[in-house]
Amino acid sequence: MLFNDIESLRFGYESHLFKVVRAQLGPNFPTANLEKTRNLLNIRRKDLLGEAVRVTADLLPEVHKIYQTCLDMIGGGLNGDLFVRQSKEYNANVSAHGKKFDLLIHSALLKDFEPDQLRFVFGHELGHVIFEHSCFPVYEILSDPKGISPDTANMLFRWTRASEISADRVGLMCCGKLGAGVTALFQTASGLSGIDEDLMIRSLQRQYEELEKRVREVHDDFSWICTHPMIPIRFKALELAALDILALRQGGGRKGFQKVDQQIGDILDAIDAA
Numbered sequence: 394m395l396f397n398d399i400e401s402l403r404f405g406y407e408s409h410l411f412k413v414v415r416a417q418l419g420p421n422f423p424t425a426n427l428e429k430t431r432n433l434l435n436i437r438r439k440d441l442l443g444e445a446v447r448v449t450a451d452l453l454p455e456v457h458k459i460y461q462t463c464l465d466m467i468g469g470g471l472n473g474d475l476f477v478r479q480s481k482e483y484n485a486n487v488s489a490h491g492k493k494f495d496l497l498i499h500s501a502l503l504k505d506f507e508p509d510q511l512r513f514v515f516g517h518e519l520g521h522v523i524f525e526h527s528c529f530p531v532y533e534i535l536s537d538p539k540g541i542s543p544d545t546a547n548m549l550f551r552w553t554r555a556s557e558i559s560a561d562r563v564g565l566m567c568c569g570k571l572g573a574g575v576t577a578l579f580q581t582a583s584g585l586s587g588i589d590e591d592l593m594i595r596s597l598q599r600q601y602e603e604l605e606k607r608v609r610e611v612h613d614d615f616s617w618i619c620t621h622p623m624i625p626i627r628f629k630a631l632e633l634a635a636l637d638i639l640a641l642r643q644g645g646g647r648k649g650f651q652k653v654d655q656q657i658g659d660i661l662d663a664i665d666a667a
């Protein structure tokens with residue numbers, strides 16, 4: 394394993410929300426829910442075997458090697474398969490039960506993304522597994538919301554969004570290039586590829602700046618936000634943490650992410666609380 398303290402990469406605001414969610418659902422919830430997540434993984438695997446194609450070393454050697462490198466880098470005994478399915482959408486997702494998982498990538502990513510961008514995407518999805526984000530399967534929990542208060546439901550959504558930032562950090566650990574991570578985010582959000590990297594970065598930078606300005610100016614009226622503007626926030630969180638993550642990747646010391654986590658956590662908190 395390249396990095397033996399993956400936990401310290403976790404976004405501080407996610408850790409905070411995780412504790413809130415766990416307290417609200419009860420400390421036994423993840424254990425009580427084990428059977429359910431195991432079943433979900435089994436159902437999902439059956440679907441994948443039926444409707445997608447498993448990526449093996451002989452079928453797609455390059456892609457498989459990239460995937461395997463990410464898996465080796467993260468370590469932690471993770472054990473799972475990579476599947477690809479036909480789709481023009483830039484998307485990927487993972488389902489997991491403990492250390493077991495299945496990762497699905499859409500074919501458009503394999504066609505249009507560079508190897509380093511794929512490393513970011515694989516690392517991001519494996520980040521969800523290593524951080525055990527599946528222990529609170531939000532959509533399943535809320536599909537049967539008996540006993541779940543609106544406040545808990547809200548906290549679950551907030552935590553899910555924050556968990557994307559933790560997963561991005563593992564993505565950056567795997568690819569080692571901020572540009573690859575940022576362009577992967579941009580392309581996933583826009584559905585566009587082939588744009589100059591500097592232009593993509595500047596575009597996300599401007600959107601983040603506008604968002605931050607509006608959050609500062611409009612303290613109590615967030616009605617202008619109809620969805621959660623996560624892409625510019627994920628961009629900024631990645632950019633601010635990048636130097637430390639890349640130093641860690643080289644085996645350097647850890648300065649910690651408290652300052653970054655505070656800044657990004659404050660923005661999310663302001664939007665979430667609206």
Ligand SMILES: [Zn+2]
Binds near residue numbers: 517
């Ligand atoms: Zn994710």
